[in-house]
Amino acid sequence: MASFLCYLMSIRLLFLIPLLHAIATNCFASRQPVLCHDDESSALLQFKQSFHWNLNSCFDPSDYPPKISSWKVEGVDTDCCSWDGVECNEETGHVIGLDLSSSCLYGSMLSNSSLFSLVHLRRLNLAYNHFNSSQIPSGFSRLSGLTYLNLSSSSFSGQIPINISVLSKLTFLDLSNNFKLHLRSLQGLVQNLTRLKDLSLKYVQISSPVPEILGNLSCLRTLYLTGCGLHGEFPPGIFKLPNLQDLRVVSNPDLMGYLPEFHSSSPLKILSLAGTSFSGKLPDSIGNLNSLNALWTGKCNFSGHIPSSLGFDQHMDNFPWSQLQILDLRSNMLQALPQIPPPSTVVYLVADNMLQGEVSPLICKLSSLHSLDLSNNKFRGTLPHCLSSFSNSLSILNLQGNNFHGTIPQLCAKGSRMKIIDMSQNQFEGLLPRSLSNCKTLEILNLGSNQLNDVFPSWLGTLSELRVLILRRNGLYGVVGSPTTIFASPNLHILDLSSNKFTGKLTFEYFQSWKYMKKINADNFTYMLEFTSIQSCGFTVYQYYPYSMTITSKGREMMYSKIIEVFADIDLSSNEFSGKVSEFIGNLNSLQLLNLSNNNLTGHIPLSLGDLTTLESLDLSQNKLSGRIPWQLTQLTFLESFNVSHNQLTGLIPHGNQFDTFENSSFAGNLGLCGNPLSKKCENHEQAPLPSSGIKEVQDSWFHIEFDWKIILLGYVSGLIIGVVVGNVVTEKMQCWFVRT
Ligand SMILES: *[C@@H]1O[C@H](CO)[C@@H](O)[C@H](O)[C@H]1NC(C)=O
Ligand SMILES: *[C@@H]1O[C@H](CO)[C@@H](O)[C@H](O)[C@H]1NC(C)=O
Ligand SMILES: *[C@@H]1O[C@H](CO)[C@@H](O)[C@H](O)[C@H]1NC(C)=O
Ligand SMILES: *[C@@H]1O[C@H](CO)[C@@H](O)[C@H](O)[C@H]1NC(C)=O
Ligand SMILES: *[C@@H]1O[C@H](CO)[C@@H](O)[C@H](O)[C@H]1NC(C)=O
Ligand SMILES: *[C@@H]1O[C@H](CO)[C@@H](O)[C@H](O)[C@H]1NC(C)=O
Ligand SMILES: *[C@@H]1O[C@H](CO)[C@@H](O)[C@H](O)[C@H]1NC(C)=O
Ligand SMILES: *[C@@H]1O[C@H](CO)[C@@H](O)[C@H](O)[C@H]1NC(C)=O
Ligand SMILES: *[C@@H]1O[C@H](CO)[C@@H](O)[C@H](O)[C@H]1NC(C)=O
Ligand SMILES: *[C@@H]1O[C@H](CO)[C@@H](O)[C@H](O)[C@H]1NC(C)=O
Ligand SMILES: *[C@@H]1O[C@H](CO)[C@@H](O)[C@H](O)[C@H]1NC(C)=O
Ligand SMILES: *[C@@H]1O[C@H](CO)[C@@H](O)[C@H](O)[C@H]1NC(C)=O
Numbered sequence: 001m002a003s004f005l006c007y008l009m010s011i012r013l014l015f016l017i018p019l020l021h022a023i024a025t026n027c028f029a030s031r032q033p034v035l036c037h038d039d040e041s042s043a044l045l046q047f048k049q050s051f052h053w054n055l056n057s058c059f060d061p062s063d064y065p066p067k068i069s070s071w072k073v074e075g076v077d078t079d080c081c082s083w084d085g086v087e088c089n090e091e092t093g094h095v096i097g098l099d100l101s102s103s104c105l106y107g108s109m110l111s112n113s114s115l116f117s118l119v120h121l122r123r124l125n126l127a128y129n130h131f132n133s134s135q136i137p138s139g140f141s142r143l144s145g146l147t148y149l150n151l152s153s154s155s156f157s158g159q160i161p162i163n164i165s166v167l168s169k170l171t172f173l174d175l176s177n178n179f180k181l182h183l184r185s186l187q188g189l190v191q192n193l194t195r196l197k198d199l200s201l202k203y204v205q206i207s208s209p210v211p212e213i214l215g216n217l218s219c220l221r222t223l224y225l226t227g228c229g230l231h232g233e234f235p236p237g238i239f240k241l242p243n244l245q246d247l248r249v250v251s252n253p254d255l256m257g258y259l260p261e262f263h264s265s266s267p268l269k270i271l272s273l274a275g276t277s278f279s280g281k282l283p284d285s286i287g288n289l290n291s292l293n294a295l296w297t298g299k300c301n302f303s304g305h306i307p308s309s310l311g312f313d314q315h316m317d318n319f320p321w322s323q324l325q326i327l328d329l330r331s332n333m334l335q336a337l338p339q340i341p342p343p344s345t346v347v348y349l350v351a352d353n354m355l356q357g358e359v360s361p362l363i364c365k366l367s368s369l370h371s372l373d374l375s376n377n378k379f380r381g382t383l384p385h386c387l388s389s390f391s392n393s394l395s396i397l398n399l400q401g402n403n404f405h406g407t408i409p410q411l412c413a414k415g416s417r418m419k420i421i422d423m424s425q426n427q428f429e430g431l432l433p434r435s436l437s438n439c440k441t442l443e444i445l446n447l448g449s450n451q452l453n454d455v456f457p458s459w460l461g462t463l464s465e466l467r468v469l470i471l472r473r474n475g476l477y478g479v480v481g482s483p484t485t486i487f488a489s490p491n492l493h494i495l496d497l498s499s500n501k502f503t504g505k506l507t508f509e510y511f512q513s514w515k516y517m518k519k520i521n522a523d524n525f526t527y528m529l530e531f532t533s534i535q536s537c538g539f540t541v542y543q544y545y546p547y548s549m550t551i552t553s554k555g556r557e558m559m560y561s562k563i564i565e566v567f568a569d570i571d572l573s574s575n576e577f578s579g580k581v582s583e584f585i586g587n588l589n590s591l592q593l594l595n596l597s598n599n600n601l602t603g604h605i606p607l608s609l610g611d612l613t614t615l616e617s618l619d620l621s622q623n624k625l626s627g628r629i630p631w632q633l634t635q636l637t638f639l640e641s642f643n644v645s646h647n648q649l650t651g652l653i654p655h656g657n658q659f660d661t662f663e664n665s666s667f668a669g670n671l672g673l674c675g676n677p678l679s680k681k682c683e684n685h686e687q688a689p690l691p692s693s694g695i696k697e698v699q700d701s702w703f704h705i706e707f708d709w710k711i712i713l714l715g716y717v718s719g720l721i722i723g724v725v726v727g728n729v730v731t732e733k734m735q736c737w738f739v740r741t
Helices: 002-031 038-049 138-142 162-166 186-190 212-216 236-240 284-288 361-365 385-389 434-438 458-462 508-513 515-519 583-587 607-611 631-635 696-705 709-715 724-728
Strands: 086-088 095-099 123-125 148-150 157-159 172-174 180-183 198-200 222-224 231-233 246-248 252-257 270-272 276-280 294-296 301-304 326-328 347-349 371-373 378-381 396-398 403-406 420-422 427-430 444-446 468-470 477-479 494-496 501-505 529-536 539-546 549-553 556-560 569-571 576-580 593-595 600-603 617-619 624-627 641-643 648-652 672-674 736-740
Touching (some): 186 212, 212 236, 361 385, 434 458, 494 549, 508 583
Parallel strands (some): 095 123, 123 148, 157 180, 172 198, 222 246, 231 252, 252 276, 270 294, 294 326, 326 347, 371 396, 444 468, 468 494, 477 501, 494 569, 501 576, 569 593, 576 600, 600 624
Antiparallel strands (some): 086 095, 529 539, 539 736
């Protein structure tokens, strides 16, 4: 019996042994995959050796040391399939994927590069390297198995070799952000790439029209042709591609086109045509784009009324674009619009059109709204008072340049995140809303050119982030006196209180905490922007909202469509300020514009004005200033506009540097002034103002010249020195949106 049992067991074991063996070999096989092929391994090493890398060649220092630096033939990791960035086929051992993006590679890519012997490659990413402006070698065309090719942001230049088009298996091609790259024929490139899903040629200079054949790439999901210098007519068939979700042809000013009829089956989520010459009407069927998430048509030439599918009478709840987050229709010629976009809207920008009508209280239901810009249209009526309880998500409110009247609602509830409020150039009247003191994050407040009637808002002193305060051209009155903390905001650098009825002594000591003014780095030419990022349907959308304003500069009313960070301006003109201008003013030494004209100021012109070395415009006209024009002002070599007319100044007008360029109307109306450029000559006893004793060297040389200023005048070739302010005036008001997946 026992032996029988043993027999049975041994039989079982006999069955088990091959099973165990099979398991063992399988485990063994999965532990030891096929090794990398020698020829491919050495091709990779040769490729590695053809480039340099160091910390300076990295886009981002955190990319250092790059993946490629660990590739070695000695030591443990001799198998190239285990190298960082290398992917092999598990069965054949061939290299099928290479991801060397952001690898700090620097050097030219040559046509004999060993890379092109890796003929089994399917995915190749060399984005974010620096290929030293070399051409894209035509050798890429030998990698016939490629399905993914990403050469974006890699400093390639020259013509794209047209036989890249033989890579007919490509589904993904990104050659974007190589700013010196050219493409002779878009048709030639894509006609064989019928499987493309994603095509990005951003900033590649394309000298051909957009071919109809793009409309045959039925797999296409995303198409980016931003900033390609395209011209001609955009083929409408592209809009109808059955899988197209994301189409961006931004910033092609010569590209014409119109919008076709859209079907409700269209999967379009993002449509960006901003900065093109697309024209005509927005078709009624645009309302069929059920999936639409973002629409940018800023700075195009669309006209007419908004389609009835989106009209005034459309109830919010059945508004067609239920997933819309961004609607930017700025700078077109639209006459009527959906005033109230769907509740999902985050950004609503319709500035610079010809829109009319009143703002409906329904707008207060947009609880996700971040930016609202209705500026420069023909909106009228009063603002709905529900704006006072508007969602705290709002951070940009721009209603500038309309015909609104009535009082300004109590904006900013507690916890508000408001950054920009611009209500200028309307007919608002009454008091300033006291709730503004809740806008703790406010950076820009512009209520200029209205009919507001109130005392100076010293209660705004709580706004420590304030950078720009413009209250010009209103009926504001009273003393801007102590105690006021408003000027204590360390970042304030644009203050315009001109053309009101403010009175009292002008106390420049109030400005002593203007730290911003004192630390300004004049080489910093960045613009003032409101920057936000918005998450939408898997994308992060970066919104840059440049701030614009109208002020008086160098005697002219000017619209600054962008403002550089370092711009600093104090305009207190046309009020009833009195008292002396103290020497303290010399501490605000980054000022570019100072206008104190048309007040009731007395005393001397402070010598310390000579310390305002970046000053470009100084207007002290129409006051009661007396004494001489300080010689120190000739040190202001950026001074382009100077006016002390209609005061009680005396003595010889200084000369030298910019002073030789000012016309005589700058000095008119001062009975005691004499010398060029006035026709009144000086009497012998009238002497030029003397430099202050503090500046010894200059004083000595001055005395040697013995006031024969005509000689200096001849020897000095003067010219207008164009300063920083000119850099502010940018003619186009371009919206800047950067979007990346
Ligand atoms: C970069 O390109 C220049 C000009 O073609 C060439 O002289 C230089 O050797 C290249 N540098 C590298 C590292 O390839
Ligand atoms: C490629 O050609 C250059 C000269 O054009 C030569 O210096 C280099 O060694 C070649 N590289 C390979 C891998 O053959
Ligand atoms: C190309 O590669 C870079 C770096 O990996 C990546 O950031 C970029 O998104 C890729 N392009 C696209 C369109 O996916
Ligand atoms: C692409 O063109 C280059 C020369 O212009 C040539 O050497 C290469 O063989 C071509 N590639 C294919 C796949 O025909
Ligand atoms: C497109 O493909 C066809 C057939 O595969 C080939 O004959 C033709 O040369 C290709 N065209 C281009 C521009 O590569
Ligand atoms: C593009 O598609 C249309 C019809 O869908 C066809 O008539 C045309 O020949 C195609 N063009 C090319 C170049 O394949
Ligand atoms: C815009 O459209 C109008 C007609 O609607 C036309 O007169 C004008 O020339 C167009 N402007 C541009 C820049 O295309
Ligand atoms: C320029 O100014 C901006 C804002 O003040 C600051 O964020 C940036 O770092 C400055 N850039 C330089 C180069 O100083
Ligand atoms: C100063 O302001 C007055 C109005 O208040 C204006 O007329 C004048 O042009 C301004 N001066 C300069 C130089 O901008
Ligand atoms: C200007 O100041 C003088 C005193 O210096 C005063 O008498 C006069 O009323 C003031 N004028 C205005 C308009 O404030
Ligand atoms: C100076 O100001 C007066 C008025 O205050 C004005 O008439 C004159 O044109 C101005 N001159 C210059 C050069 O700006
Ligand atoms: C200003 O100059 C013109 C000639 O250039 C002269 O006719 C006029 O009298 C001068 N005005 C004054 C106030 O000196």
